[in-house]
Amino acid sequence: MQAVILAAGEGTRMRPLTDQRPKPMLGVGGTPLVEHVARSAVSAGAEEVIVVVGYEGEQVKRHLGDGVGDAPVHYAEQEDQQGTADAVAAAREHLDGPFAVLNGDNVYEPDALARLFESAPSIACTRVDEPSNYGVVETDGETVSGLLEKPAEPPSDLVNAGAYVFPATAREALDVTESERGERELTDVLNRVIDDSDVTPVVIDDWLDVGRPWELLAANERHVSRQSRTLGGDVHDDATVAGDVVVEPGASVAQGATVEGPVVVESGASVGRGATVRGPTLLGTDTEIGTEAEVENSVLMSGTSVGRESVVRDSVLGRNCQLGAETTVRNGSDDDGSVSVTVKGDRVSTRRQTFGAVLGDGVETGAETTLEPGVKLPTDATTEPEVRVSDDP
Ligand code: TTP
CATH class of the missing domain: 3.90.550.10 (Spore Coat Polysaccharide Biosynthesis Protein SpsA; Chain A)
Incomplete structure (x- = not known):
């Protein structure tokens, strides 16, 4: 056929x-x-x-x-x-x-x-x-x-x-x-x-x-959740790696870091000292999680870095984004208990109780930027330090 x-x-x-x-x-x-x-x-x-x-x-x-x-x-x-x-x-x-x-x-x-x-x-x-x-x-x-x-x-x-x-x-x-x-x-x-x-x-x-960004997150959640523990990369003796975690050859998990599966750390990706990554999360090739940053239930496409002490939850980050130190992506829910996102000009419920942000490729956030739930930043967007982004620019 x-x-x-x-x-x-x-x-x-x-x-x-x-x-x-x-x-x-x-x-x-x-x-x-x-x-x-x-x-x-x-x-x-x-x-x-x-x-x-x-x-x-x-x-x-x-x-x-x-x-x-x-x-x-x-x-x-x-x-x-x-x-x-x-x-x-x-x-x-x-x-x-x-x-x-x-x-x-x-x-x-x-x-x-x-x-x-x-x-x-x-x-x-x-x-x-x-x-x-x-x-x-x-x-x-x-x-x-x-x-x-x-x-x-x-x-x-x-x-x-x-x-x-x-x-x-x-x-x-x-x-x-x-x-x-x-x-x-x-x-x-x-x-x-x-x-x-x-x-x-x-x-x-x-x-x-997979038509909308949160559906890409769902597809990755399912994929990552089906992987079995395989530690092929460089995992520090003083790191905590629990559950079904894949660390591909060429990836690393630093001292004091915690990775709680299901998580896939693709080749060239690094989880920094004291950082925490909770699943289901996919860290794409050559991604970097900074010192003491926290990432949970997210997809990071290749080449993206999350700065020191940043917090990213329930989010989809495109390629080659750079999140400045202490960037916070909030993932709370709206009044009706789910997060909405603007899709082609209309507010659409994700039907997810928690959802963070969607970042196009090449987005750079200034230090201490806060992104409110459901925000989308366009390709190559930048934010000034210490700003709070509540609506799509
Ligand atoms: P859709 O998801 O309906 O269309 P789309 O991919 O253009 O996305 P959006 O609505 O967000 O702009 O299409 C379903 C599938 O069919 C998808 O795999 C793309 C494919 N498709 C074509 O190949 N040609 C077409 O003319 C259309 C409308 C869809």
């Missing part, structure tokens, strides 16, 4: 983390999302991978090259991001049989994809508490009878998880008209396909859609 991976989107809800890279190139456990998807697809039985690229697509091509595992990788260009059906249509010339379609920004377990592939034609679904916010899958016994977009009265609690296996005939059904939101959508292709084919709903658990 061929697997088409959609990786052309702009990832606007993930900004500023997608200012300089496409969303599928954001890392989960140090490996880009799109590579996780491609590897899961190949281990589930895909014999060929076609990646649809667009926004910053060269980065995807450079990273995946011409193969993943035993499967060759080909690329299709989607010039304008006009929707998921349009994206698959861009790959049409490569398609010559039944084909799977997967999102390049989702986390799929290989077992779940294997079940999806075995049940072809099929659609992955998951159960949610409030189906009326999603695309709801209507079933008629064993097969799908319709897909309804955000219905007021959902016929089931099964919602579309955005992964499909289409029959070969779907290749000719990709030219759907624009939906109400102005996109050409795969859900409309599926609604055509079910007229002629029995499509099986396959319920998958453990599926994550």
Whole structure:
């Protein structure tokens, strides 16, 4: 089977983390999302991978090259991001049989994809508490009878998880008209396909859609929590390392530091004297945690340094940020008990009781800066010493 991976989107809800890279190139456990998807697809039985690229697509091509595992990788260009059906249509010339379609920004377990592939034609679904916010899958016994977009009265609690296996005939059904939101959508292709084919709903658990910064944190939390203790780097005799902690070769944990797993300290990263790192946390390559700093439940992308006595919790820090000494990222919650973040101009609840900040690449904070919960700082932003940032600049 061929697997088409959609990786052309702009990832606007993930900004500023997608200012300089496409969303599928954001890392989960140090490996880009799109590579996780491609590897899961190949281990589930895909014999060929076609990646649809667009926004910053060269980065995807450079990273995946011409193969993943035993499967060759080909690329299709989607010039304008006009929707998921349009994206698959861009790959049409490569398609010559039944084909799977997967999102390049989702986390799929290989077992779940294997079940999806075995049940072809099929659609992955998951159960949610409030189906009326999603695309709801209507079933008629064993097969799908319709897909309804955000219905007021959902016929089931099964919602579309955005992964499909289409029959070969779907290749000719990709030219759907624009939906109400102005996109050409795969859900409309599926609604055509079910007229002629029995499509099986396959319920998958453990599926994550990584569309917004706190979802990247969640995906990394899960990844880091699955690692087993491996101390390959330089851990000082007087450091305390408890639980499932991975210290990769070339990483170091200094005297008096405490690392409480699950934590992954990638190669070249250093945890300074007396610093505390609590999991689930990912310290990317060449990150530096200063003397007596505290980091908890966060993702630090490569090259980022946290100054002496700083405190960072529940946060996502882009690449090459420098936090001045005694920077504090507050992680409290709003009045309704969860933290909200501004996404494309709207306040959106993260549904997390605690959430800190999102920093674009290259952010530098002055000493004693305080960042309030839910703040996002754009790429290359700087703050003066001793300021308190309560709203996105
Ligand atoms: P979305 O997450 O809906 O879109 P996006 O990635 O552009 O992000 P945002 O809404 O934040 O701007 O897309 C779902 C998947 O489909 C994702 O993997 C990107 C991919 N996609 C394309 O490849 N081409 C497209 O035209 C669209 C809309 C999405």
